[in-house]
Amino acid sequence: MSSPPNVINQLQARELLAQIDVPHILRKLFSDLAAGQAVQPAQQLVEFPHGAGDFINFLGVLAQDGVYGVKTSPYIVREQGPLVTAWTLLMSMQTGQPLLLCDAGELTIARTAATTAVAVDALAPPDARRLAIIGSGKVALAHLQYVKNLRDWQSIRMYSPSLGGKSPEVLAELQRIDPRLTIVHNREAALQEADVIMLCTSSAAPVMDPASLNKPALITSISTNAPRAHEVPPQTLKDMQVFCDYRPTTPESAGEMLIAAELHGWDKNLIVGDLPELISAKAKRPDYDRHVFFRSIGLGVEDIALANALYRLQP
Numbered sequence: 001m002s003s004p005p006n007v008i009n010q011l012q013a014r015e016l017l018a019q020i021d022v023p024h025i026l027r028k029l030f031s032d033l034a035a036g037q038a039v040q041p042a043q044q045l046v047e048f049p050h051g052a053g054d055f056i057n058f059l060g061v062l063a064q065d066g067v068y069g070v071k072t073s074p075y076i077v078r079e080q081g082p083l084v085t086a087w088t089l090l091m092s093m094q095t096g097q098p099l100l101l102c103d104a105g106e107l108t109i110a111r112t113a114a115t116t117a118v119a120v121d122a123l124a125p126p127d128a129r130r131l132a133i134i135g136s137g138k139v140a141l142a143h144l145q146y147v148k149n150l151r152d153w154q155s156i157r158m159y160s161p162s163l164g165g166k167s168p169e170v171l172a173e174l175q176r177i178d179p180r181l182t183i184v185h186n187r188e189a190a191l192q193e194a195d196v197i198m199l200c201t202s203s204a205a206p207v208m209d210p211a212s213l214n215k216p217a218l219i220t221s222i223s224t225n226a227p228r229a230h231e232v233p234p235q236t237l238k239d240m241q242v243f244c245d246y247r248p249t250t251p252e253s254a255g256e257m258l259i260a261a262e263l264h265g266w267d268k269n270l271i272v273g274d275l276p277e278l279i280s281a282k283a284k285r286p287d288y289d290r291h292v293f294f295r296s297i298g299l300g301v302e303d304i305a306l307a308n309a310l311y312r313l314q315p
Contacts, residue, residue, distance in 0.1 A: 005090070005098035006314055013106040016310045022114040023121075023146055027279060029062075029305045030118065033246070034276035037063050040301045042249045053077040054227075060301025062308060066093045071104050071303040075226065082226075090307045100311045104303055107310075111302040113142035113200075115245055115275070116220045119294045120196060121150050122278040123243060123286060124218050128195035129154040134187065134207055134231075135200030136160035139222065141177060143200050148178045151196075156180045159190035160201075196220075204229040204255075210236045216288040221295050223255060230256035235264040237293065241286045245296040247274040253297045 008016070032038040039061035047054045055074040062068070073086035086104035091097070128151045133140055136158060144156070156178060163171070163183055175181045184190045187208060191197060196218045201207050204226040210219060210233075219240075223229040234256040244250035251257045251268035260266035273283025286292045 002097055005101045006311070008100065008102040008310060010103040010105050013102055013104075013310065016313055017106055017110050017306070019313060020306075020309050022110045022306065023117045025305050025309050026111065026114050026302060027118050029301060030275040030279040032062070032064065033301070034280035034282065038301050039063070039068075040246055040249060040299050043253050043297070043300070045253075048076075051077065053082070058298065058300025058303055060299065060304035061093075062301065062304055063093075065308050067091060067099065067304065067308050067311075068093055069300070069304040069307060071107075071300055073104070073108075084224075088303045088307045090304065090311055100307055100314075102307050102310060104307075107303050107306045108298070109138050109142050111306055112139055112222055112296070112298060113146050115296050115298075115302060116143055116198060116222065116294070117146035117150065118275060118279075119220060119243065119245070119296070120147050120198075120218065122275070123292055123294060124151060124196050125288060126151075128218070130193055130195045131156045132190045132194035132197045133158045133200060134160065134190060134197065136163050136166075136174070137200070137202070140198075140200035141174070143198050144177055144181065147196075147198070148180075153180055155182065157182050157184050157190040157194070159184050159187050199223075199231040201231060202226075203231060206233045207231050209233055210240060210291045210293070213291065216291050218292045218294065221256075221293070222298075223295075228255035228258060230254070230259065232256055232293065234259035234266075236291075237266045238264060238270075240291040240293040242271050243278070243283075243286075243292065243294045244271055244274050245294075246276065246299055247271055249299070250274070250295060250297050254295050257295065 044057040058071040071088040076083040088104040090100040277283035
């Protein structure tokens, strides 16, 4: 007899995520990918008819845990602005039965930020002291939460156009995450002398130009699932050391990589390494004779790993 899966809503997911070490879970996941104990297929993008949007399926297998799953995330075009939702289904490899259906909104925020944190820990210079964050939404705040203890940051600057209209109470709440955080009122002030720059926006177009920086920096980018979205100009890839979350899939989905390959002579074989290679020491850490760029697109197996961790917490 089959039984329905446990269902976790957004609030429950948020409460359960607070009980687990998300970066640690993802670090183990990338180690499993390197060892062939996890499988990450390419994203599956399906467009709705008549330009009404699309949905992306993110798939993944965790062999050691005996589970597989899929996160499905629609991008729905509406007059009042696009709507993005996501749900993750966890399945048993032993019984073929559904184990968990989880609102993936909180999972997506956590795994996106924690993946960047794993990359920052692996790629940032040990003596990195100045952190810049472009963006101020939930994903940006999760980035700050996960990276605030990775280096001895002497300054943390955040810029977002939307911060100008925030109340003093909201700004104070931001600074409670880390008292070193300073809200600045233009992008240039945030980027000045930064060692690590985390781009945490939902922009489909560039939000900064690495060529404008006065010294080499680590730049991380997440972007959004809008078609060919990118946070840096595609032509700048050829001048940077490029890393990504997963070499077999990211170049086929990341907007700036697709455009750089088509129009600017960049080749995906120029990617220096991905997170499985970095975690397993198969990829060399970068020197900083030029900018280092890390791009993540979000992997289904990351969502499956977090959904599995939440499932294991259930009584």
